[in-house]
Amino acid sequence: MRELLISLEIAGACALLLLLTLVLVVLRRRRLERRLGTFDCSVRRPAAGHGRWALGVAAYRSDRLDWYRTFSLSPRPSCSYARGALDVVGRRDPDEQEAVAVQPGAIVVECRLREGLLATDLELAMGEDAYTGFASWLESAPPGQNVNVA
Incomplete structure (x- = not known):
């Protein structure tokens, strides 16, 4: 007993x-x-072997985009992407397999992330309104930060 x-x-x-x-x-x-300037955003780095989508929340900072994993207790961002290192290559609708892994109604934003001399692929899945804000945030970079928004 x-x-x-x-x-x-x-x-x-x-x-x-x-x-x-x-x-x-x-x-x-x-x-x-x-917090002001946050939006739902899934992240995938296909070339780096991280082919799975990770759900999260992104937050704008003056010089970077901080991304927080949804299922985590850490107060720190899981990833930070410098504003000047992000280039938007294109955008597309998610395919059938991706549609179940990202938020409903999301679009996939294909980016190049320049890290030193290397450049890697980065995909962000976000809503249409969030993409408009993301593109505006990139375009409004201070002079001298060469950003590219497709």
Whole structure:
């Protein structure tokens, strides 16, 4: 009987820990969404071996785009992309397989990310309104930052 009670206590503690983690993830997401200049954005780096879409929230900063993974507890961004290093190559509708991995109604924005002497492909999936804001943010870069918006 005592072993059963201990097992139930352990199961209850695990369930409570799981619930607490879920609540913290939801609170973090709400805090991120309340900031000015945030939008839902999925990220994929196909050339770097990260062929899977990752859901998240992006936030504009003056010189970079910070991206926060949805299912994370970290207060820091998972990735940051310098404004001057991003070039928009094109945009397209997601194919059938991508449509289930990104937000409904999203478009895929194909970008080149210049990192030193290398340039890698980066794809961002966002809503049409978010793309308009993203393109405006890139175009409004201060003089001297060579940005390209297709």
